Amino acid sequence: MIVGIGVxxxxxxxxxxxxxxxxxLLPRLFSPSERLLKPRSLAxxxxxxxxxxxxxxxSDGVHWTDIEVTSEPSGRPTFALSGETAATVxxxxxxxxxxxxxxxxxxATAYVIAEATDAATLPDATTRPREKDDA
Structure with missing residues (x-):
């Protein structure tokens, strides 16, 4: 179930x-391996x-340096989370x-989808029936 989208x-x-x-800003925003990249990749x-x-x-419980963007062997980008950010997620x-x-x-642009097992597992999940006029 999708619980969040960001762009x-x-x-x-x-x-x-x-x-x-x-x-x-460089050490405040990026991991040591990220700092070696070209500006367009940093952006x-x-x-x-x-x-x-x-x-x-x-951003509660999220720290910039706990988030590293890495690549899978296929080249697909992925997050490597650590510290409080990993615990928060x-x-x-x-x-x-x-x-x-x-x-x-x-x-430079990025799009993120956060997926959870189901809404019942989310700490602050609230559900209500959808009205016909809700869009």
């Missing part, structure tokens, strides 16, 4: 300017982390995170 878009040149002006990873926070419904009953990223024409 984010980053202007790559503007993101590069922020990193150049504020060098301490996509930043978008992925923002999209994850949106899919989770907020698990505690919310989320069993899978789906990530898609792209960068082109000076923009």
């Amino acid at each position: 984010d878009v980053v202007d790559v040149p503007r993101f590069e300017q922020h990193l150049a002006r504020t060098p301490r 996509a990873r930043y978008a992925a982390k923002e999209a994850l926070i949106k899919a989770l419904g907020g 698990t505690g919310r009953g989320i069993r899978a995170l789906h990530l898609s990223m792209s960068h082109d024409a000076g923009l």
